[in-house]
Amino acid sequence: MKKNVLVVVALVIILSLCLSSTVFSAEPLKVGLVFDIGGKGDKSFNDSASRGLAWAAADFGIKRIELEPGVDADREVNLRNLAMIGYDVIIGVGFLFTDAISTVADEFPDTKFAIVDGFIPDKPNVMSLLFPEPHGSFLVGMIAAMKAQEDGKDTVGFVGGMDISLINGFEAGYIAGVKYVYPECKILSAYAGDTPVAFADPVKGKELALSQYDNGAWVIYHASGLTGAGVFEAAKERKRYVIGVDSNQNYMGYIEETGESFGLTSMLKQVDVAVYLAIKAAVEGTFKGGIEVFGLDRTVTIGDTTYAGVGYAIDKYNEDLVSAEMIAKVEEAKAKIISGEIVVPTEVTK
Helix, strand or coil: CHHHHHHHHHHHHHHHHHHHHHHHHCCCCEEEEECCCCCCCCCCHHHHHHHHHHHHHHHHCCEEEEECCCCHHHHHHHHHHHHHCCCCEEEEECHHHHHHHHHHHHHCCCCEEEEECCCCCCCCCEEEEECCHHHHHHHHHHHHHHHHHHCCCCEEEEEEEECCHHHHHHHHHHHHHHHHHCCCCEEEEEEEECCHHHHCCHHHHHHHHHHHHHCCCCEEEEECHHHHHHHHHHHHHHCCEEEEEECCCHHHHEECCCCEECEEEEEEECHHHHHHHHHHHHHHCCCCCEEEECCCCCEEEECCEEEECEEECCCCCCCCCCCHHHHHHHHHHHHHHHHCCCCCCCCCCC
16 A cells, blocks of 8 residues: 555656656747838837837747848748748738738748738738727827917928838828818928838938928928938927827937927837737737737737827827827827727828
8 A cells, every 4th residue: 555655656746747847848939020121229110019029028938039121032031031940920020021921921831920010811820910000190190280289380291201001191190180170280291212211211301301390390290210310300400399100209309408309299109019919929829810900999008008009109208298288189089080980091182
C-alpha cells in the first residue's frame, strides 16, 4: 500500500514538472511591424503604430521587431521574410501594403496579418484595421472654424499629403465641419504631391502652409504624416494655429521660449489602439480575418486611459485655446454623427 502511494506521488511530481516545463518553455508570440512611408519618428501615423506594439509588448510579453520602409518592392520582401522566419503576426502600416499583404497572406495561410488603412475583406488570416477619418476631421473642422470666428477671421486651410481618396476623406470631413458652424468661412486646400513621398516632405509642407497663412488662413489642418512637421514650423513662424493628425501633436505647436502655443488640437486616429487590439486577439486566440472599424463610438480602456477610434485632443497645450463652449458644441455634433443625424461626406465636392 505504502509502495503504491509512493508511486502515485512520484507520478504526480513528474507530471507537474512536465506541465511546468511546457508552460515555461512556451515561446512568446512573435509580432513583426513594417512601417509606412516616413518611418518611425514621424510623430504621427507610424509612431502611433509603434506605440501600440510597445503597449502589447508590455502587457503580453510578445517578441517584436520593427522594420523601416524602403522602395516599393521591399514591402512584399519584408513581409515574406518575416513569415518565413516564423513570425506569428505581421502588421503592415498603411494602405500601400494592400497588394503585398494580399499576395503574402495566400503564401502563408497559417500566419496572421493585419493592415492599417487597407481593405482586404475576404481572407481568413488578414484583419483590416479601418477608421472613419472624416468623422474625426469634421470635429476638428468645427474647432478650426469656431476659433477663426472667435478671433474675427474668415479663412482656414488644409494641407494633405498624397492626393488620394483616403486623404480626400480627411479634407471632406474637415470642410463639412467648418461649414457646419461657420458657413461663410473660406477654406484653402493644397496637397504635397501625388506619390507616397508626399507623406515625408516637411519642406513642402512648410511651403504650402506659409502660402496659406499668408493668404489669410488662421488655422491649418494637416493630414500629411511627416510632411506635417513643416506645417507646424510655419505655424510657429507666422504665429497662427495648426491642427495635428493621427497622434496628439499639440505639443509640436508650443514655443518654449515664449510659452505660446499654436497647436489648436489634433485629430486622433488611434492606430496604436487598433494595433494593440489586433495583437491582443492573436494572444487570446480570437483573431479573425475581416474588417475592424474604429470610430467615434468604439472605445477601449488600456491601462488607465479610455480611447475612441477617432476623436480630438485636449491637453495642457491647448486647454486655454479651446473653450468649454466649443467642446460642448463639438460633443453635441459627435453624438449626432454617431446617431446618424449628421452624415459626414467622404469625398470633396469639386
